[in-house]
Amino acid sequence: MTYLYKREPFTDFTLSQNKKEFQNTLEKIEKELGVHHDILIDGERITTIDKITSFNPANKYEIVGTVGKADTDLAETAIMSARKSFQVWRDWQVKDRAGILFRTAAIIRYRKHEFSAYLVKESGKSWQEADADVARGIDFMEYYGRQMIDLEEREEINRSLIKYNQYLYQPLGIAVTISSSYFPFSTMVQTTVAPLVTGNTVILKPSSSTPIIAAKFVEVLEEVGIPSGVISFLPGSGEEVGDYLVNHPKTNLIIFTGSRDVGIRIWEQAAKVHPTQAHLKRAIVEWGGRDTIIVDNDVDIDMAAEELIASAFGFSARKRFTGSRAIIHQDIYKSLLERVIDLTNKLNVGDPFFPDNYMGPVTNQRAYLHIMSYLEVGKKEGRLVAGGIGDDSQGYFVRPTIFADVQPESRIMQEELFGPVIVFCKANDFEQALSIANNTKYGVTGALITNNHDHMERARYDFHVENLYVNHNCTENVFGNYPFGSFKSSGTDSKLGEQNYLHLHMREKVVLKKL
Numbered sequence: 001m002t003y004l005y006k007r008e009p010f011t012d013f014t015l016s017q018n019k020k021e022f023q024n025t026l027e028k029i030e031k032e033l034g035v036h037h038d039i040l041i042d043g044e045r046i047t048t049i050d051k052i053t054s055f056n057p058a059n060k061y062e063i064v065g066t067v068g069k070a071d072t073d074l075a076e077t078a079i080m081s082a083r084k085s086f087q088v089w090r091d092w093q094v095k096d097r098a099g100i101l102f103r104t105a106a107i108i109r110y111r112k113h114e115f116s117a118y119l120v121k122e123s124g125k126s127w128q129e130a131d132a133d134v135a136r137g138i139d140f141m142e143y144y145g146r147q148m149i150d151l152e153e154r155e156e157i158n159r160s161l162i163k164y165n166q167y168l169y170q171p172l173g174i175a176v177t178i179s180s181s182y183f184p185f186s187t188m189v190q191t192t193v194a195p196l197v198t199g200n201t202v203i204l205k206p207s208s209s210t211p212i213i214a215a216k217f218v219e220v221l222e223e224v225g226i227p228s229g230v231i232s233f234l235p236g237s238g239e240e241v242g243d244y245l246v247n248h249p250k251t252n253l254i255i256f257t258g259s260r261d262v263g264i265r266i267w268e269q270a271a272k273v274h275p276t277q278a279h280l281k282r283a284i285v286e287w288g289g290r291d292t293i294i295v296d297n298d299v300d301i302d303m304a305a306e307e308l309i310a311s312a313f314g315f316s317a318r319k320r321f322t323g324s325r326a327i328i329h330q331d332i333y334k335s336l337l338e339r340v341i342d343l344t345n346k347l348n349v350g351d352p353f354f355p356d357n358y359m360g361p362v363t364n365q366r367a368y369l370h371i372m373s374y375l376e377v378g379k380k381e382g383r384l385v386a387g388g389i390g391d392d393s394q395g396y397f398v399r400p401t402i403f404a405d406v407q408p409e410s411r412i413m414q415e416e417l418f419g420p421v422i423v424f425c426k427a428n429d430f431e432q433a434l435s436i437a438n439n440t441k442y443g444v445t446g447a448l449i450t451n452n453h454d455h456m457e458r459a460r461y462d463f464h465v466e467n468l469y470v471n472h473n474c475t476e477n478v479f480g481n482y483p484f485g486s487f488k489s490s491g492t493d494s495k496l497g498e499q500n501y502l503h504l505h506m507r508e509k510v511v512l513k514k515l
Contacts, residue, residue, distance in 0.1 A: 008138040039067075041078045060396065074234065083174060085228065100226050165513075169508060171199030180258040195255065201229065218231060246269045257285075290325050292325040297329035299451060310475065367396065371418070382404060385402050
């Protein structure tokens, strides 16, 4: 049977009761900030001298909390614990493993405002973005739990009268999850629960920018009764602990979301077979890009402008699928640009503690400096028409920025940015627009805004992105209906939100028995 799942609803903050409840939760957790969370290995909490401190990116002097900082000795201990626990966890019934996910989802659903409030504080998300991030994490737990049950019950192979053929799914072993700060809850959750429900043990190395939300998630897994050693919480340096886990001959699966340079390095490291290694590792690595929106000459200007704003500036563009390249037909270029400038200048930027602020800060100082350096590049390569300034006196704020009249080969059009910057490029016609759109090494998402059905059909096959949106912003994915992944040099094309994603965490085995 196929298990259907209704998506977790988003909170409607236009309702005064919801707004009041969330405001009260924010005020409540402000009194709880600064709590320390120890490392978790083999069901035991381990205190370390070194710590990682998480700061509020909207108020860089406010400490959200601290976590223990692991070294390679603790990483080795975590691997040995995960290896031992795998022998038991892999034999759990699928429904029991899925039950862990369902119970965790139920608790987080009940405490949804609390988790969302921590995201506001730790990652600088707006109320709506934080609520959506937590809802998406709940969706991952519910969806993958049900899909794994469905997969276990399905008949997968033909049988004859004299032979009994059986198709089995077996977990790989130890999974290393290295999560990012882009969607600090939902991305961390999905890269943790998919290997768990398929029977792997998991060592979770959270982002050093957002470790507190990961720590709180692991605490819920403990609360619902996940066995000791099945999940390890191991914050630490990517260069030290991350590399040690990726290179270790006993780890079987590496899951990473982050930057292109780190993703490629992890892919290369995972491919190396060490002398004592008896298997080939799998790696699921995803990173970002420069996603493109083509706007044809037969569209409603207001609709197109709203879709561009939503694609370019949501969550301060700190996500993998940001519509940061606008390729506009010459017939409407000037009028659409003027409309987007007008809307952009009306966007409020500030502390997301206050709900009227559309955009909060970027993640940390490193991200801020990276974006500011690209603003200087943009001023040389295009015409600055909005934004172009930042302020890090209190937090890491960058005004939503627009560069016009940018050339297709320019750096600001080609290089990964991860910031609230959109560049406008003029195209003579649809063919040229499509050519410019494909002139990039990345291929996460793309959008086409048009009323021309021939152009829609052409884009279906010749717009080289993993997820194509037509007359819609390029930032949505729906479990079971619209899976999400990447093409080209944006990752390994692993589709989140579909059953096939679970296959990447297992090996298939066929047993033939003569009757």
